[in-house]
Amino acid sequence: xSIKTKLSIIISFLAVVLLSLNIxxxxxxxxxxxxxxxxNKMMLMAKQISLAVEQSRESSEYAERQMAKKLRLxxxxxxxxxxxxxxxxxxxxxxxxxxxxxVSGIALFVKKADDIIIAQSSNPxxxxxxxxxxxxxxxxxxxLLDNKEIDIKQGYTLKDFxxxxxxxxxxxxxxxxxxxYYYDGTSNYIIDPYINGEEVDEYFKIINPDSIIDKSREANxxxxxxxxxxxxxxxxxxxxGGSFESQKSVARNDRPIAFGTYKLRNPQEDMKQMKEALDxxxxxxxxxxxxGERIIKTFVPIHSNSENRSYIIRIISSYDPIxxxxxxxxxxxxxxxxxLLEIVxxxxxxxxxxxxxxxxxILIKVNGMADGDFGTALEVTRKDELGLLATRINAxxxxxxxxxxxxxxxxxxxxxxxxxLESIIRQTADAIHxxxxxxxxxxxxxxxxxxxxxxxxxxxxxxxxYIPKAYEQEEQSWFYQLHKGIPIISAETMxxxxxxxxxxxxxxxxxxxxxxxxxxxxxxxxRDMSERNRMEELLRRSEKLTTVGQLAAGVAHEIRNPLTTLxxxxxxQQRSLQVNLRHTDIxxxxxxxxxxxxxxxxxxxxxxxxxxxxxxxxxxxxxVISLLDSQAHLLGIEFNPSFSQETLLIFCEENQLxxxxxxxxxxxxxAMPEGGVVHLHTWxxxxxxxxxxxxxxxxxxxxxxxxxxxxxxxxxxxxxxGLGLMVSQRIIESHKGTLDxxxxxxxxxxxxxxxxxxxxxx
Numbered sequence: 001x002s003i004k005t006k007l008s009i010i011i012s013f014l015a016v017v018l019l020s021l022n023i024x025x026x027x028x029x030x031x032x033x034x035x036x037x038x039x040n041k042m043m044l045m046a047k048q049i050s051l052a053v054e055q056s057r058e059s060s061e062y063a064e065r066q067m068a069k070k071l072r073l074x075x076x077x078x079x080x081x082x083x084x085x086x087x088x089x090x091x092x093x094x095x096x097x098x099x100x101x102x103v104s105g106i107a108l109f110v111k112k113a114d115d116i117i118i119a120q121s122s123n124p125x126x127x128x129x130x131x132x133x134x135x136x137x138x139x140x141x142x143x144l145l146d147n148k149e150i151d152i153k154q155g156y157t158l159k160d161f162x163x164x165x166x167x168x169x170x171x172x173x174x175x176x177x178x179x180x181y182y183y184d185g186t187s188n189y190i191i192d193p194y195i196n197g198e199e200v201d202e203y204f205k206i207i208n209p210d211s212i213i214d215k216s217r218e219a220n221x222x223x224x225x226x227x228x229x230x231x232x233x234x235x236x237x238x239x240x241g242g243s244f245e246s247q248k249s250v251a252r253n254d255r256p257i258a259f260g261t262y263k264l265r266n267p268q269e270d271m272k273q274m275k276e277a278l279d280x281x282x283x284x285x286x287x288x289x290x291x292g293e294r295i296i297k298t299f300v301p302i303h304s305n306s307e308n309r310s311y312i313i314r315i316i317s318s319y320d321p322i323x324x325x326x327x328x329x330x331x332x333x334x335x336x337x338x339x340l341l342e343i344v345x346x347x348x349x350x351x352x353x354x355x356x357x358x359x360x361x362i363l364i365k366v367n368g369m370a371d372g373d374f375g376t377a378l379e380v381t382r383k384d385e386l387g388l389l390a391t392r393i394n395a396x397x398x399x400x401x402x403x404x405x406x407x408x409x410x411x412x413x414x415x416x417x418x419x420x421l422e423s424i425i426r427q428t429a430d431a432i433h434x435x436x437x438x439x440x441x442x443x444x445x446x447x448x449x450x451x452x453x454x455x456x457x458x459x460x461x462x463x464x465x466y467i468p469k470a471y472e473q474e475e476q477s478w479f480y481q482l483h484k485g486i487p488i489i490s491a492e493t494m495x496x497x498x499x500x501x502x503x504x505x506x507x508x509x510x511x512x513x514x515x516x517x518x519x520x521x522x523x524x525x526x527r528d529m530s531e532r533n534r535m536e537e538l539l540r541r542s543e544k545l546t547t548v549g550q551l552a553a554g555v556a557h558e559i560r561n562p563l564t565t566l567x568x569x570x571x572x573q574q575r576s577l578q579v580n581l582r583h584t585d586i587x588x589x590x591x592x593x594x595x596x597x598x599x600x601x602x603x604x605x606x607x608x609x610x611x612x613x614x615x616x617x618x619x620x621x622x623x624v625i626s627l628l629d630s631q632a633h634l635l636g637i638e639f640n641p642s643f644s645q646e647t648l649l650i651f652c653e654e655n656q657l658x659x660x661x662x663x664x665x666x667x668x669x670x671a672m673p674e675g676g677v678v679h680l681h682t683w684x685x686x687x688x689x690x691x692x693x694x695x696x697x698x699x700x701x702x703x704x705x706x707x708x709x710x711x712x713x714x715x716x717x718x719x720x721x722g723l724g725l726m727v728s729q730r731i732i733e734s735h736k737g738t739l740d741x742x743x744x745x746x747x748x749x750x751x752x753x754x755x756x757x758x759x760x761x762x
Contacts, residue, residue: 011348012341019337023330030329034322035285038296043283045216046300046313049226053259054304064178067195068156068163071180074101074193075161079182086110086119086189094122104196108189109141109181116141119189137164137179144183144190160184213260222321224295227314228258231274234267264290264316270297274312277301287319294319431505431526434512437519439463451505451528453498466496482511482522492529492734504529562590612653614758617690618643618682620654624661625680628669636675639665644683648690649758652735660728664694664751667725671698671749685754692753701743709741 078097082089086108094106107121109131116138118129131138136152140162143150150157155164163180179194213226234256256262266288277284277299284299298315425432431448435441441459449455452466467475471494478488487510494502505526512521569583625639632639668678676697685691701709709725732739737755 011351012345015341015344015348019341023333023337026333027326027330030326031322034325035296038317038322039283039285039298041220042285042298042315042317043300045220045223045226046298046302046315049213049216049228049313050302050304053228064156064163064165067178068158068161068180071103071163071178071193071195072158072161072182074103074106075180075182075191077101078106078191078193079184079187082187082191084187086187089120089189091120091122091124091127094120098122098193101193103193104177105194107192107194109192110189111145116145116190118192140164141181141190144181147185220317222318223315224318225261225264225314225316227260227262227316229262229270229274229312229314230256230258231278231310231312234274235271258311264295266290270299270314273297273299274314277312278310294323296322429527431528433459433464433524435464435522435524437521442521448526451497451503451526452495468494468496468502470494478509482509483519485511485513485519487511495526559594562594565590612651614649614651615654617648617650617652617657617692617755620652620657621661621680621682621692624658624665628662628665632669632678635669635672637669637672638677639680640677641680642682643680646684648682648684650690650735650755651758652755653731656731657735660731660753663725663728668694668696668698668749671696671700684757688757690755690757692755693750694753695748695750697748700745700747700749701741702745706741706743 078094078101081097082093089108094108098104098106105122107118107123107126109116110119114132116131118126118131121127131141134141136154140150140152140155143152144160144162150162152162155162161180161182163178177194177196179192181190181192183190216226217223269286269288273284273286278301281301283301285296287294287296289295296317296319298317300313300315301310302313303310425445428445429447431445431451433441433444433448440461441464444454444456444459454464474493478491481488487508489508490506491508492504492506495505495507497503506529507527508525510523511519512523514520566587569580569587573579573583621641621643625641629639665678672678679693679695681691681693681695683691729739732753732755735755737753740752741749742752743749
């Protein structure tokens with residue numbers, strides 16, 4: 001299939017889609033307009049019916065007032081003829097008087113202990129009838145008997161008289177009757193003249209809404225049923241499974257169907273729609289099928305001002321008129337769409353031919369570029385989008401030639417850099433291995449195999465187990481640091497060889513991230529620290545020997561004093577040829593002192609194994625001061641220690657730290673040839689650290705010399721080696737601490753050391 005045909009089909013397909021969407025939109029628009037029109041018509045009809053109902057109620061009130069006057073006059077006449085005592089009244093008398101005053105009948109009520117009953121009546125069926133369950137009628141009868149003003153809103157009140165609203169009779173439920181009740185206190189009974197259903201029914205036929213409903217249905221052929229519904233009685237009747245037919249035992253205003261008919265019924269859905277209409281005070285509609293026919297039910301909420309209550313007018317109409325209008329509209333839309341579609345198909349075929357011709361030339365050029373031919377340029381004769389496209393394709397071809405050449409050069413350069421890096425990794429003396437984020441080894445170099453003993457085949461793809469248990473917590477903290485993107489730089493630690501022995505190494509670890517910043521691997525560089533540590537140990541031993549030589553005079557002086565004491569006591573005992581136990585105790589004490597001095601001296605003279613332990617820095621400093629105190633007194637120098645009362649625990653190699661403090665104290669003493677005070681302070685610093693500050697009152701250090709302090713073989717002393725301070729700095733660094741020197745010429749020097757603090761366990 002050619003591109004021209006495809007383009008024509010695509011355009012036609014788009015036209016079909018657009019026309020279909022237009023038809024669908026037109027269908028739903030028409031349906032919605034018809035629904036709104038139907039809703040407006042139903043609402044208007046419901047308002048007309050409700051207005052007619054209100055008018056009928058007003059007419060009913062007028063008739064009620066006229067009948068009330070007639071019934072009161074009949075009551076007065078009847079009482080005058082019957083006398084004050086009900087015992088003298090017969091049913092025959094009541095029938096005769098009823099005809100005389102032109103009422104349907106007369107009943108007489110008397111009060112009992114807890115009830116008011118009909119004691120005499122022109123209708124024998126009513127005699128003995130109780131009124132206790134007559135609601136407002138019973139209340140009105142009690143108020144009449146008590147000579148009270150009747151406060152019942154329903155009905156109509158005159159002097160000594162009250163008539164209830166039109167209602168269905170208890171003794172004759174099929175008809176609406178009108179009663180009047182008269183009692184002026186002169187008799188022992190209440191007179192009740194009433195007008196029966198025939199006369200009242202004739203009146204109700206005139207004002208009944210059903211006649212209005214019939215006329216509305218005649219004027220609107222699509223209306224199938226109109227129903228006036230009292231919501232509360234309707235809900236109760238539906239909930240308890242009652243009948244919606246005429247309930248003769250229920251009062252007029254309490255019947256679920258106020259007027260109209262309820263034949264096309266769906267009580268559950270009707271109740272739901274009524275609730276929504278009343279809650280929102282708006283018209284609701286829904287469609288359903290009933291008896292095989294599609295219908296529309298409309299529910300209109302009506303509020304009666306005369307009775308201060310709301311009710312619902314339900315109007316059921318046929319869907320056929322709406323369907324007929326929509327069908328005609330759709331037929332018209334489809335016919336127009338088919339004509340437009342034919343025009344679009346023909347035009348699209350012609351337009352596709354015009355568009356495809358330059359595109360075919362462009363396609364030939366693009367195919368040539370795909371095969372690597374960038375030389376032939378397109379001939380540009382148009383100034384529209386296709387001409388611009390051809391111009392850009394020519395520019396793209398020129399750029400591709402240049403980019404291809406640049407890519408070859410970059411590729412060659414990358415290959416050279418890669419080979420260079422590969423050579424460095426292979427030849428470097430540091431052990432290098434790469435792991436993925438899960439810890440599996442990706443790659444190792446030869447130095448790694450030499451340092452740790454594993455071959456690349458043994459570890460690649462596996463997790464390397466070479467962390468001693470004592471350093472697992474340290475490795476875990478590094479792991480969290482690396483995953484935050486923070487590298488580990490030259491951290492001295494221990495690792496395990498393949499055969500199980502420990503190797504001291506300096507480790508640097510860094511994360512490798514991709515373009516999105518996600519960690520893809522870790523590179524770990526290990527440097528064997530064994531040889532370097534041996535060299536540093538030799539330097540420390542050399543410095544110790546130097547220190548021993550410098551301390552010899554002080555030690556000799558310190559030993560000479562107890563030796564003189566021993567010699568004197570021995571000579572005394574030799575002359576007296578007697579042993580004095582008191583002299584013996586003193587001699588033993590002096591020998592212990594000599595032994596202590598020699599032991600401390602030997603600690604500095606011989607190499608010690610590196611063994612880190614938790615120690616209180618205050619006790620280490622106290623031991624060093626005790627060792628140097630004698631020499632300091634010879635030089636006229638005094639130590640002024642100020643130690644913190646708080647326990648200051650550090651994890652350290654005690655002998656190494658003693659060597660550091662001896663070097664620093666000796667430097668301070670040598671800076672004060674005329675004597676002075678060496679101030680020593682310790683306290684707990686920030687971030688869980690211990691701070692030691694040593695300050696002398698010596699000559700100070702010039703700034704040009706201060707910058708070079710700590711360099712190997714640099715010293716300002718005539719007999720110094722320059723290694724003491726360098727070794728001290730290395731020891732402090734191995735303890736993960738810092739050493740800072742501040743000095744002012746002729747003002748003295750202050751040395752501040754900070755070491756990590758170990759938490760005190762409680």
